Amino acid sequence: MPGMLHARIIRPPSYGSRLIRFNEAALRSKFPAIQKVVVDGSLIGIITKDEYTAVKIQQNGSEFGEWEEKTPMMPESPERLQEYLRKLPAKTQEVKKVGTIDFSSQADSTIHSASFYKPYIMHGAIGPSCSIAIYKDSRLEIWSHSQGIYPLRTSISKMIGVPEEKIHVTGVPGSGCYGHNGADDVSAEAAILAMAMPGVPIRLQWSRADEHAWEPYGSAMIMDVQAKLNSKGMITDWKYELWSDTHGTRPGGSAENLLPAMYIQKAMTGKPAGFSGGAYRNSEPYYKITNLQVDMHFFNGPLRVSSLRSLGAYGNVFxxxxxxxxxxxxxxxxxxxxxxxxxxxxxxxxxxxxxxxxxxxxxxxxxxxxxxxxxxxxxxxxxxxxxxxxxxxxxxxxxxxxxxxxxxxxxxx
Missing domain, CATH: 3.30.365.10 (Aldehyde oxidase/xanthine dehydrogenase, molybdopterin binding domain)
Incomplete structure (x- = not known):
């Protein structure tokens, strides 16, 4: 686009970090070609004429900020992570109950149990997310590869306080995925930067590090299964317990589901709203079992999560x-x-x-x-x-x- 400028976001060290101070003067001294520095709460955006300069600033920008860092949000090893997730406060929901399960030992029966685990999984998009925005004549124009431009418009409207009728989002081809990647987040960030520098198109390109570290992952899941077999090898009793976070936090008209909403001055700190039912998709076996019980334990996990292909069905079927x-x-x-x-x-x-x-x-x-x-x-x-x-x-x-x-x-x- 004519006159288009390039932008990057200087990320905090971790999810819970908060900006104490940012030395803009020192940054401008080292990178005099900067067109604009946007600091909104703990969100730091830089705008330049050429993309290479924006990349170099993003790579070095953290040294100009002082952050209040939180303790590590999760254990490093998969084994310790499973233990950690099991101990998180959880809301329990009965998904399915048929008959009355009985696992008391009987002479002609066999009782067997096992535990399964699905780790957090990133979408791993080949092409990182990107968006262009321009704020001109009190109207905000956004070009986005979001999978839902109308819910995105509503969410951005609530986040920045611009009426929906003053926001126009155009869907364009871009890096996609089976699920929810960073497309909505980069568009929301581009909107904030465009509002801070009216009249010119701002192109915000996420790096691969941005995409893989800050996208919403597919939730980790723990599945405990127990069953009883009779003397003929038929399953008479089945108990299934599942631990998982939500599997759907697309914008959906909720501003708190957008990444920058966590960091702007008027931060929206509530847990992102989502489709919790996706966690227990396919958790009820399709097989005929006389006595069956399926229970779901929803936890609020340490990582940002949303939709990954088939939601909870992937882990449950496995x-x-x-x-x-x-x-x-x-x-x-x-x-x-x-x-x-x-x-x-x-x-x-x-x-x-x-x-x-x-x-x-x-x-x-x-x-x-x-x-x-x-x-x-x-x-x-x-x-x-x-x-x-x-x-x-x-x-x-x-x-x-x-x-x-x-x-x-x-x-x-």
């Missing part, structure tokens, strides 16, 4: 299907037969049966793994199989993969 394999071994059944004997849905049985035919046809060796799921327990059916091996250095090698899907009839409308 835990349930891994546990089904363990139960099949305890029952002395092959994984296919064990799953099918617990299914009533003919379409579910069909995808598993077809998968077995495919794998038998290709002469699959014993080192195999299978899994089944119906997304949200209401949508498409999928059964997958993998033949794997251990390499000479102990690495896992994927040799063959199979998938059978029933998505229903596809209608071109």
């Amino acid at each position: 835990a349930i299907e891994s546990f089904m394999d363990e139960l099949a071994e305890k029952a002395g059944k092959d994984p296919f037969s064990f799953r099918i004997m617990h299914l009533e849905d003919k379409r579910a049985i069909a995808v598993l049966s077809r998968l077995k035919i495919l794998m038998d046809k290709h002469g699959i060796k014993p080192a195999t793994g299978i899994a089944f799921s119906r997304y949200k327990n209401t949508a498409s059916y999928c059964a997958v199989g993998v033949q794997a091996a251990l390499g000479k250095s102990g690495e896992i090698l994927i040799e063959k993969m199979f998938s059978v899907i029933d998505a229903g009839e596809a209608i071109n409308t």
Whole structure:
């Protein structure tokens, strides 16, 4: 754009850090080409004519600020993190209850339990987020690769106090992801900088470090499962407990869901609003079990989190299907037969049966793994199989993969 300037954000050392003072004079002395320095609470933005200068300032900018730093927000090792998450205050919700579970020991029964863990996962966008904004004639124009420009407009309006009808957000192609990356946040930051320097377009480009450190991650999850088998190898009792943070904090019209809202002078410090139900998606097994209980424990975790592909279904299906394999071994059944004997849905049985035919046809060796799921327990059916091996250095090698899907009839409308 004609006259466009380039911007970067000088980030705090950690989420909870707060700016005590910033030496703008010293920064300008070292980088005289700076066009504008914006300090709003603990948010520091710099605007320059060329992008290279903006990058150099961002790389060195932290030395000009003094921050009140918080203690580390989370343990460093995965093992200690799991312990830490279990001890966080949690709000418990009963997701599903059928019959009455009974895990008292009986002569003809087998009780088995296991615990599974999904770590925090970043989206890892190949292209970092970017946005352009201009504030002119009391109107704010923003170009964004957000997945929801109207909710973003509402959120930005609440954050900066500009009426929605004075904000226009244009959706443009940009770095995307299956879930929620930094697209909304960079647009909100660009809006703040544009308001501070009216009349010229401001392009704010996140670095890869910005994207990977400050984007909302997919929440860590802990899944504890316990089941009882009778003498015929049937599951009679099932208990599933899940610990997780929310899995959806897109802007949704809530200013506190935007990253800069945490740091501006009029900071919005409430926990970001989100879709909590996504955490227990697919936590209820699709298998027929007489006595079943599923409980959800919502915690407020140490990292910023939001939507990652399939929300909680990713961790829940992994835990349930891994546990089904363990139960099949305890029952002395092959994984296919064990799953099918617990299914009533003919379409579910069909995808598993077809998968077995495919794998038998290709002469699959014993080192195999299978899994089944119906997304949200209401949508498409999928059964997958993998033949794997251990390499000479102990690495896992994927040799063959199979998938059978029933998505229903596809209608071109």
